[in-house]
Amino acid sequence: MKSFTKYLTFNTKNRREIIRITDEIKKAVAESKINEGICLVSSMHLTSSVIVQDNESGLHRDIMEWLEKLAPYRKDYEHHKTGEDNADAHLKNLLTHLQVVLPITNGKLDLGPWQEIFYCEFDGQRTKRVIVKIIGI
Amino acid sequence: MKSFTKYLTFNTKNRREIIRITDEIKKAVAESKINEGICLVSSMHLTSSVIVQDNESGLHRDIMEWLEKLAPYRKDYEHHKTGEDNADAHLKNLLTHLQVVLPITNGKLDLGPWQEIFYCEFDGQRTKRVIVKIIGI
């Protein structure tokens, strides 16, 4: 069994962004030289997520608008008594789940035809990280 | 370490369906001859999911009604400007998460007493796939 670890770093211009990272993950899989296994891609923060979705900007706007409706920015969260103002970003992380686990077959990500990988930032404008952990043979 | 890969194919009669796949996953685990490890069961599409829940049809209706309330079918999603009409199915996939990772102990799925595995279709009536990736010893 082999293991491979890589960290991706993000510092978004906007508070909320959806960033395509499919190529970075494909590159990590190639670097790992692992042929059969799984690739965990997980946010190391509580206010951003990694998702698998469609590379279509209209859908990305739908996703962000929908998340804002279900987990809205508000002043009066309990969490904000600590001085924070990002409780909505924690809820958006919970709703979308922090991570995905991707299969690797014949040395490549074994994704469906429209599946692409995205980093979803809900409280950006500061340095944040994603871990890529690959195990297999 | 060993690895095992299998693809399940679905083509549902209805646009939305919840289909029990526990037996198919148990069969894949048996075929893999892996005794200790994990089993990733993941939708290869952006409009369906794999979940672990109760095999109770009333609850399945509750789940579908609840998803429709939180991520409703609507005409006016941005994504629909591309000609698609399934943005709600993308949001339902995000809400339920595309995948589960199941533990394997002593050659069997190590699930709780009521845990069963389901394929949740939110935009069916066409051929779609689920990947089963098992790694372990």
Added chain:
Amino acid sequence: MKSFTKYLTFNTKNRREIIRITDEIKKAVAESKINEGICLVSSMHLTSSVIVQDNESGLHRDIMEWLEKLAPYRKDYEHHKTGEDNADAHLKNLLTHLQVVLPITNGKLDLGPWQEIFYCEFDGQRTKRVIVKIIGI
């Protein structure tokens, strides 16, 4: 490759609780003697979840209040025709996802600075279990 399995048991005083389990998971990783790999932490029930979030009690109250709003306790779920009264807990489990997969690097959980692990009980006051499955080298 090595594999390690452990079960954690919970019996909460209240119907709903968020319980920090970071130390138990760190202990399991140490016991496994696995240096590089992944650690699956998954509820064995359909009405509780394992999440990664902030160890801040105000945020935990925000999370529970938010879940109650999106997946409310109600009498009239279909599932309740079976005699159950916990359909809302099933929906809360779906929303938060039953499990997390944690990376292990250099023999330790490779988490971000504020990431802590929690068991989220949505229908407690009875014995429930979480499985910890670690694989790696």
